[in-house]
Amino acid sequence: MRVPTRFLFETRKDAIVKNQDILFNFQKKISSGLKIIRPSDSPAEYSVARGIEVHISKLARDIADSSEALTFLQAKEEVLARVSDLLAQAKLYAERGIDAQSSEEFASLASAVEEMIKQAVDLANTSIRGRFIFGGSKISPTSNSYRKPYEDREILDQEVWSAQKGVEPSKTLGEEFRIKEGKFTLEVKDPSGNTIFTKDISYFDGDRIGDLANRINTEGGGLVLASVSPDGKLRIISSTPGFKFSIKQDTMGIFAEFGGDGIPEYHGDNSSFSIEIKSAMVRISTPGKEIFGDPSRSDSEGVLNTLKNLLDILRFKKEGNTQELLRSAVLDIEKAYEKLNSERARVGAEISFVQGKNNLLNFIKTQDSIRKPDIEGLDMASASVDLTLKESVTQASMIVAVRAFELTLMRFL
Secondary structure (H helix, E strand, C coil), X not given: CCCCHHHHHXXXXXXXXXXXXXXXXXXXXXXXXXXCCCHHHCHHHHHHHHHHHHXXXXXXXXXXXXXXXXXXXXXXXXXXXXXXXXXHHHHHHHHHHHXXXXXXXXXXXXXXHHHHHHHHHHHHCCEECCEECCCCCEECCCCCEECXXXXXXXXXXXXXXXXXCCCCCEEECCCCCCECCEEEEEEEECCCCCEEEEEEEEECCCCCHHHHHHHHHHHCCCCCEEEECCCCCEEEECCCCCCEEEEEECCCCECCCCCCCCCCCCCCCCCCCEEEECCEEEECCCCHHHHHCCCCCCCCCCHHHHHHHHHHHHCCCCCCCHHHHHHHHXXXXXXXXXHHHHHHHHHHHHHHHHHHHHHHHHHHXXXXXHHHHHHHECCHHHXXXXXXXXXXXXXXXXXXHHHHHHHHHHHHC
């Protein structure tokens, strides 16, 4: 029986192509270090490996959540420790006040307590990546979501003043702008109400009145002048009756009042937020009123109310025997201190819990990361031997094909 030459040719060609394809796929496995590239390589092992990969991805997300929670909780722990130090110092000042005799001593103690209140407000406004650890959420009129912890007034048009004809065109504002980064707008209009000049003036955390005055004079186009009054307050002057000064936007919240006795007002937030770590919800924020109180209520307890009460006593704003009032203030400080330590203990327990979760998740992820290569990884030693064998098979099939075609060609000739 005679076999057609075409059949022999196609058979040898298919054998060569098949062996080359096997060799190419094996070379890809060696280059990748994986024995399972496609599901068809090993359906069962491929399914197990993909399941482990998904599990590792979920673990990575849970680890990121626990790390974020730890960042917040550790920052809160540090802040609470610093507030605790302030209360201990306040108690010392109150006890010194009991023994104080002169008005100069009381004034010195009052000045120290006033500075402590400002420090407490700064600590209360501690934020991590734009989220305040003692505040909840607020939505601004422009629908920008942000954390605005301790100021309940509207952000837009916070201070608006227009000069009038016949009235001295000046405005006295607060002793110091204690505002996070933002901007306000200077606007000048002609008598018909048309805007002839508008300029956004940026301000930054830590700016003082002198900084703002210089910036206004530089960018005010000569139509608006600013100076610092002898008592250290900002004075804005314009010869144009239509002058207007306003806070335009501040997406980070306003942390203090203008004017008054220089003491920042605090308005606590009742909200809190948590982070989910697997199936556990961990509260990482503490509502501000639980720690710092609500200054809008005279009967509210809290760090700031306690310090403000001490300040009022040292400034003789409270009726009664000063020494007895100070002894009562010492007891109030001790109560606030105990409440603060209770919160510190809760935060410490949360840190231990989250740290334990974080360590466990990292351990499981490490085990999965070790197990996955065992399933889909390639044994390079045996793979090298197999590669040599497959290369030999491919070469042999090519040699056989060449010899078969040579015989066919000789018969043809």
